[in-house]
Amino acid sequence: MTRIDTSVDVMLRVNGSARRLRLDTRVTLLDALRDELDLTGTKKGCDQGACGACTVLLDGKRVLSCLTLTAQCDGRDVTTIEGLAPDGRLHPVQEAFIRHDGFQCGYCTTGQIVSAVALLQEGRAGSDEEIREFMSGNLCR
Numbered sequence: 001m002t003r004i005d006t007s008v009d010v011m012l013r014v015n016g017s018a019r020r021l022r023l024d025t026r027v028t029l030l031d032a033l034r035d036e037l038d039l040t041g042t043k044k045g046c047d048q049g050a051c052g053a054c055t056v057l058l059d060g061k062r063v064l065s066c067l068t069l070t071a072q073c074d075g076r077d078v079t080t081i082e083g084l085a086p087d088g089r090l091h092p093v094q095e096a097f098i099r100h101d102g103f104q105c106g107y108c109t110t111g112q113i114v115s116a117v118a119l120l121q122e123g124r125a126g127s128d129e130e131i132r133e134f135m136s137g138n139l140c141r
């Protein structure tokens with residue numbers, strides 16, 4: 001039986017750095033970040049698009065990395081939780097999570113923080129109701 005090579009070359013800009021990968025076309029962005037680039041801050045919760053634990057920014061917009069193929073991201077900017085504190089200085093949202101004891105088990109926290117950063121950038125933090133609506137894709141048990 002002949003095996004067909006389904007790999008593809010992909011260039012991503014991850015947290016400001018160019019990263020070249022050769023991957024199977026079916027590899028999700030979540031798995032590429034965690035398994036190929038060792039960026040394990042992005043969590044795998046449901047792996048089905050239901051929990052938000054895997055939220056990252058793609059060209060500044062929130063995406064569920066478990067539902068995003070890496071091959072779709074060629075030439076694009078990816079920001080993970082690690083990219084929010086590039087020089088070790090925490091992002092104000094990260095500081096707020098610590099200051100207000102926003103952690104429970106912590107598993108959803110990185111997705112919550114990345115999503116909250118995007119929410120602020122999107123200008124969707126005008127009211128508690130608006131924040132609830134636009135954070136509703138990020139679940140905490």
Ligand code: FES
Pocket residue numbers: 043044045046047048049050051052053054055064065066067
């Ligand atoms: S791991 Fe992606 S939405 Fe749950």
